[in-house]
């Protein structure tokens with residue numbers, strides 16, 4: 658996988674499922690990360706071919722819960738991001754999905770209590786030996802490219818030192834979110850500290866933080882010297898951010914997102930959560946749309962809310978040969 662000069666959809670838990678990834682790709686994202694999935698969880702899954710959708714599903718054993726869904730269309734651009742705190746477990750988890758994805762990424766930036774208490778996410782940042790162990794184990798045993806995503810450490814020197822150690826493991830690229838662990842999303846991303854990492858490394862660095870419109874892509878590249886740019890919230894709010902000719906109207910993007918959710922039979926909770934995030938950015942959940950969204954109990958309800966009943970019926974008939982839908 659080539660990490661030079663790429664536009665990247667960031668990993669986003671609950672929202673970065675197949676429809677958002679395909680939508681971002683349709684609008685120009687070259688590489689699309691899936692939401693972080695914990696190694697323990699993927700290890701409890703069976704890999705199954707879903708003939709109704711044409712997808713490859715990783716389904717939690719004994720249930721119908723899909724932990725990770727992918728398809729051929731994204732085979733060469735989807736990155737499986739994993740939460741882990743153990744090299745052997747990480748390898749077993751990665752081996753399950755490796756041949757269905759373009760790369761494996763390890764999340765080393767998540768500051769949430771759930772991750773940190775499990776020794777994952779940003780807890781890894783203070784354990785360079787464990788980072789080395791996890792990344793070298795993955796690298797040596799997989800033919801799929803391996804990367805990781807970090808946050809900034811307390812001082813620029815600490816970040817550069819860690820980034821150099823990471824580079825030595827042989828990872829294909831390093832994504833740097835330009836915030837420190839205690840920083841909040843509203844705190845400005847420190848592009849200058851990403852620049853320090855870029856100048857110290859030879860591997861491609863993917864710069865991440867505060868890209869909210871297409872022009873910011875060039876701005877962050879110039880400010881950091883990074884070859885590639887990763888976008889999270891900007892793409893969640895309007896996935897057409899990757900279009901050089903300018904963003905499409907948000908209403909249109911939202912409808913297109915829902916159509917992809919219908920087509921790929923996306924999880925209802927994830928669909929609603931993503932639509933909620935979009936609405937909260939542009940409007941307010943207390944308005945009729947938000948209230949109706951919160952009340953929706955099925956994909957059929959969502960199709961009706963957004964005037965997609967015909968499309969929904971068409972997909973149902975094609976998939977099941979009947980009008981019904983799960």
Ligand SMILES: Cc1cc2nc3c(=O)[nH]c(=O)nc-3n(C[C@H](O)[C@H](O)[C@H](O)COP(=O)(O)O)c2cc1C
Pocket residue numbers: 667668669670671672691692693738764765766767806834846865866867868887888889890891
């Ligand atoms: C809804 C949401 C979910 C996120 N989930 C993940 C995740 O699963 N893994 C991860 O490494 N970062 C996650 N992040 C962090 C983003 O990938 C990104 O690093 C951060 O939002 C900064 O980029 P931005 O300024 O473009 O939003 C998440 C961010 C958001 C907004």
